[in-house]
Amino acid sequence: MNIEIKNILAVLPKGDGYEVKETNIYIKGDTIEKIGDKPDGFTAEKVLEGKDRLAIPGLINSHTHTYMSVFRNLADDLSFEDWLFKNVMPREDKLTNEDAYWGAMLACAEMIKTGTTTFLDMHMFKNQTINAANKTGMRAVISRGLAGNGMDEGAVRRLNEAKEEMEYAKDMSRISFMLAPHAIYTCDREYLQIIVQEAKKLNLPIHLHLSEAKSENAQTMESDGISAVEYVEKLGIFDVKTILAHCVQVNEKDMDILAKHNVSVAANPKSNLKLANGIAPIYQMLDKGINVCIGTDSCASNNTLNMFSDMNYTALLHKGTNGDPTAVTAEQVLKMATENAAKALDLENVTGAIREGLKADIAILDLNCPQFVPRQNLVAALSYSANGSEVDTVIIDGEIVMENGKLTLVDEAEIYAKANEVMERLK
Ligand SMILES: [Zn+2]
Known part of the structure; x- marks a missing residue:
């Protein structure tokens, strides 16, 4: 699926460190095709609105x-x-x-x-x-x-x-x-x-x-x-x-x-x-x-x-x-x-950053929560104030595996019930 993530703040590699800037991310199939302006001939099958969101490398x-x-x-x-x-x-x-x-x-x-x-x-x-x-x-x-x-x-x-x-x-x-x-x-x-x-x-x-x-x-x-x-x-x-x-x-x-x-x-x-x-x-x-x-x-x-x-x-x-x-x-x-x-992990040409040519492994965080307000150093916020509950949407290999807080491919309730059953039996 081709995905466009529109007007999103993204944590991008810059030199030895990172920069956080508002941009668009274009995912073609499993790969980050372009960061910035829409590439020629790109048609999005899915558009994710980036307002008040932060894209980080998975x-x-x-x-x-x-x-x-x-x-x-x-x-x-x-x-x-x-x-x-x-x-x-x-x-x-x-x-x-x-x-x-x-x-x-x-x-x-x-x-x-x-x-x-x-x-x-x-x-x-x-x-x-x-x-x-x-x-x-x-x-x-x-x-x-x-x-x-x-x-x-x-x-x-x-x-x-x-x-x-x-x-x-x-x-x-x-x-x-x-x-x-x-x-x-x-x-x-x-x-x-x-x-x-x-x-x-x-x-x-x-x-x-x-x-x-x-x-x-x-x-x-x-x-x-x-x-x-x-x-x-x-x-x-x-x-x-x-x-x-x-x-x-x-x-x-x-x-x-x-x-x-x-x-x-x-x-x-x-x-x-x-x-x-x-x-x-x-x-x-x-x-x-x-x-x-x-x-x-x-x-x-x-x-x-x-x-x-x-x-x-x-x-x-x-x-x-x-x-x-x-x-x-x-x-x-x-x-x-x-x-x-x-x-x-021998995956440096596969994942680890939001970079053109790498596979699209991206977590999108909701910035509308106290731990990201005021919006200052968002890279520091990831280590010092975020707790993981802000993760809203997750893309792996170009596939949306979680959207708006819900896993898309599996039934969460079933997982919790089965895992509880295992421990009930082994008590
Ligand atoms: Zn171990």
């Missing part, structure tokens, strides 16, 4: 586990062990594929409603995230969580499932893939090396949890006398394009290694705070030129997949911890949630 959630949205508000204010071993894992073992599907549907609904158009998922239920993304219209990078030792039965099965998913989704243009060794404490050395070889063969990036908790450094220090980042470097993982989730427990030397290998980091500020794992040194990472983006992690450890909330934390935390109110600016935060993430 946000990108760079690390999540969508199926876990059924675990929202399940286990809070507990020790990590009580949270994981007594509450999350026993229920996770009982989840069926259908349960995981409704968890992922709930996650997609929440993400779209708060302006996220793309996410990177690590999951364990074959095809379920793909189905949910496909149904709701989201763009997704899928990575089957891989855990195992060498070529044991589970290790082989999980890797095969990852490959079967690629075959399953080969005609879905909004779906792409990564290989996701879960963590260094769930994959042994041999399995990690096998995954690196597979990633090279399949030309896929790697998505890995690393240095989330202190115990990971303790493990590699004991086995090899080096940090978790050095251990992963030694295994050759960084020979492949890599995105690491967390990187809370990293030192100067670790960060230099990440910068040297162009490794991207998905910071998950709220999840790390909630589980008391600490705060990733984002300010220092940015200073070293590391490509940093933002993830929500799952609803089991964050309770929301609303990127505006994690953007707010990202903009505030590092000022406080560094005693420097200039640390991590609102512009940098928006970049992390869009362009940097697109780069990390």
Whole structure:
């Protein structure tokens, strides 16, 4: 469908930063054809009025586990062990594929409603995230969580499932893939090396949890006398394009290694705070030129997949911890949630900005709400005053997946009812 967004304030890339200006956006099929005057021969099949609206690039959630949205508000204010071993894992073992599907549907609904158009998922239920993304219209990078030792039965099965998913989704243009060794404490050395070889063969990036908790450094220090980042470097993982989730427990030397290998980091500020794992040194990472983006992690450890909330934390935390109110600016935060993430997810020629030639992934916000009045620095407002409730209309790949606050492709009430049923059963 050809869409014209008329007379709208838009957050557009300018130099290293952004400018906000009133313009028109012309979408032809799945692509932003023109920003400004109407291109010759363009006929709009749908016109969206831009008065009192703000168009922003669709946000990108760079690390999540969508199926876990059924675990929202399940286990809070507990020790990590009580949270994981007594509450999350026993229920996770009982989840069926259908349960995981409704968890992922709930996650997609929440993400779209708060302006996220793309996410990177690590999951364990074959095809379920793909189905949910496909149904709701989201763009997704899928990575089957891989855990195992060498070529044991589970290790082989999980890797095969990852490959079967690629075959399953080969005609879905909004779906792409990564290989996701879960963590260094769930994959042994041999399995990690096998995954690196597979990633090279399949030309896929790697998505890995690393240095989330202190115990990971303790493990590699004991086995090899080096940090978790050095251990992963030694295994050759960084020979492949890599995105690491967390990187809370990293030192100067670790960060230099990440910068040297162009490794991207998905910071998950709220999840790390909630589980008391600490705060990733984002300010220092940015200073070293590391490509940093933002993830929500799952609803089991964050309770929301609303990127505006994690953007707010990202903009505030590092000022406080560094005693420097200039640390991590609102512009940098928006970049992390869009362009940097697109780069990390191998989608820089696809999404991450409102730019001619990129796919049309756009969130339209209603400016008629107190948090955007008076209309001053609207980029700063996205990190400091917006809360996601302003998102009114969302376009992904040129398709309107939400209009006037309502999801267009799915029945929201059904999603909520099904997700509630899952937890009723698992109580
Ligand atoms: Zn995670």
